[in-house]
Amino acid sequence: MTSRKQLLDTLNPHKARLDLKPMRQLFAEDPDRFERFSVRAGDLLLDYSKNRIDAGAMAALFALARQAGVEERRAAMVAGDHINTTEDRAVGHMALRHQGDRPVRIDGNNVMAEVRGVLARMAGFADAIRAGDVRGATGGRFTDIVNIGIGGSDLGPAMVMLALEPYRRTDLRAHYVSNVDGAHITDTLKGLNPATTLFIVASKTFTTDETMTNAATARAWIAEELGEGAVTAHFAALSTNLGACAQFGIAADRIFGFWDWVGGRYSVWSAIGLSLAIVLGFDVFDAVLKGAYEMDQHFVTAPLEANVPVIMALLGVWYRNAFGFSTHAVLPYDQRLSRFAAYLQQQDMESNGKSVTLSGAAVDYPTGPIIWGEPGTNGQHAFYQLIHQGTDVIPVDFLVAARPHEILPPHHDKLVANVLAQAEALMRGKSETEVVAELTAQGLDPARIKALVPHKLFPGNRPSNVLMYPKLTPERLGSLIALYEQKVFVQGAIWDINSYDQWGVELGKQLAKALLPKVEGHAPAEGHDSSTLGLLRAYLAQKD
Numbered sequence: 001m002t003s004r005k006q007l008l009d010t011l012n013p014h015k016a017r018l019d020l021k022p023m024r025q026l027f028a029e030d031p032d033r034f035e036r037f038s039v040r041a042g043d044l045l046l047d048y049s050k051n052r053i054d055a056g057a058m059a060a061l062f063a064l065a066r067q068a069g070v071e072e073r074r075a076a077m078v079a080g081d082h083i084n085t086t087e088d089r090a091v092g093h094m095a096l097r098h099q100g101d102r103p104v105r106i107d108g109n110n111v112m113a114e115v116r117g118v119l120a121r122m123a124g125f126a127d128a129i130r131a132g133d134v135r136g137a138t139g140g141r142f143t144d145i146v147n148i149g150i151g152g153s154d155l156g157p158a159m160v161m162l163a164l165e166p167y168r169r170t171d172l173r174a175h176y177v178s179n180v181d182g183a184h185i186t187d188t189l190k191g192l193n194p195a196t197t198l199f200i201v202a203s204k205t206f207t208t209d210e211t212m213t214n215a216a217t218a219r220a221w222i223a224e225e226l227g228e229g230a231v232t233a234h235f236a237a238l239s240t241n242l243g244a245c246a247q248f249g250i251a252a253d254r255i256f257g258f259w260d261w262v263g264g265r266y267s268v269w270s271a272i273g274l275s276l277a278i279v280l281g282f283d284v285f286d287a288v289l290k291g292a293y294e295m296d297q298h299f300v301t302a303p304l305e306a307n308v309p310v311i312m313a314l315l316g317v318w319y320r321n322a323f324g325f326s327t328h329a330v331l332p333y334d335q336r337l338s339r340f341a342a343y344l345q346q347q348d349m350e351s352n353g354k355s356v357t358l359s360g361a362a363v364d365y366p367t368g369p370i371i372w373g374e375p376g377t378n379g380q381h382a383f384y385q386l387i388h389q390g391t392d393v394i395p396v397d398f399l400v401a402a403r404p405h406e407i408l409p410p411h412h413d414k415l416v417a418n419v420l421a422q423a424e425a426l427m428r429g430k431s432e433t434e435v436v437a438e439l440t441a442q443g444l445d446p447a448r449i450k451a452l453v454p455h456k457l458f459p460g461n462r463p464s465n466v467l468m469y470p471k472l473t474p475e476r477l478g479s480l481i482a483l484y485e486q487k488v489f490v491q492g493a494i495w496d497i498n499s500y501d502q503w504g505v506e507l508g509k510q511l512a513k514a515l516l517p518k519v520e521g522h523a524p525a526e527g528h529d530s531s532t533l534g535l536l537r538a539y540l541a542q543k544d
């Protein structure tokens, strides 16, 4: 049987060929390169022509996907098989946004009635808050919704809330508290009126220490400000652990459940989206689900050669495995996607940051890259220097809407000119001849030109994708998120890893639990390495 490493090695001759031909030359030789290497999913356009690829490399990548069994694994996910083998669970987040009457079976049961039941309860609760029918204990209309959660119970809704600001009702505000650092909840509560504040405790497990600590602080704040009896009116919970929610004191009709087949980082489509349904409106949240469903349909039906998530995944594999590039930047030219890269960091790095295969063998090839990014144009004035002239090559995804929400010329045209310019600059670079011509035209003497040339050269040949969508609507945002989810799925399938567990977060949690009594000064400072003990003693000597 061909090993994964052998499959990935089939890319090497293609890389060797393309090493001899920079993208500038590929563009010069093929006037149809954009048409050849761009693809659409509905009204979302992916231009991937500015990558170090040719038809032969793409054919090799599609063959790799087929040989690695991407289509079979996709079918297994859709069928509800337990593809999350280490946790023995199905991977069912697509059911959460499923539209239409076709049943979706997980463990033999059609889950759609349950999924839609929770969505209907979320809609009812959100509408009642927006209408002022559900109010605080003292009769005040809710104005501030504080979501307390972390990881997938925070990043998804927090990112979407920022992205869809134009859809927010201006008399409702959402806040997201995640960090166990007391500064986070303190700064959030500052200025909030307890009488008009609703807390949503969002936690799949309802055991996550950060969330439980913040929830307890919020509970104490309400009890102190409004009395213990007010707590029920000011709390709701989102979880798979319904018993623990009840134990916390949350009323049964304020508990919104989901299921163990929804991974935390894939849960924005579930009850975890309640803050969005309240502050943006359920119709907006529902439109996000519909957009994601459209992308799912594209992903499961389009041939690999025309499949946007598959192509993006394969390009990622190309750079990670054939070229050895270790990071990937996501740079939205869309200010409202300011937390998109942070969201994708969990989605991608918690999913594919793995170094053993499904059968537990050590991988002998690189897996998930480091994901990072900030919105353009801000990044241009911060870290783009390294992307253009640094010693690492960083493949980039640029995201941009054709139409802004604001009619504010000349802002959007300038934004678009910048994203097109950056992609062009990365691809073409600036040659020695061009630099010399430019400096000569500026009237510099030959000695100065000679000294400056090496500093002003741009190597170019640096890859980027451009994703262009008509407007950042709820539907398109849903499609974009689902696109990246499916990209991560395809890469996980190719690397033969389990993208749906996250054992790597456990050790730190265990050690923190063991250290807490020592940090609190209730247990002797012993049983650790000299560094940990040194730091612990330094802390104990300084703590108040």
Ligand code: F6P
Pocket: 150, 151, 152, 153, 202, 203, 204, 205, 206, 207, 208, 211, 264, 265, 350, 502, 505
């Ligand atoms: O970081 C580990 C993790 O389990 C994530 O996968 C999850 O999104 C996050 O913690 C929060 O977990 P919970 O929703 O159970 O509080």
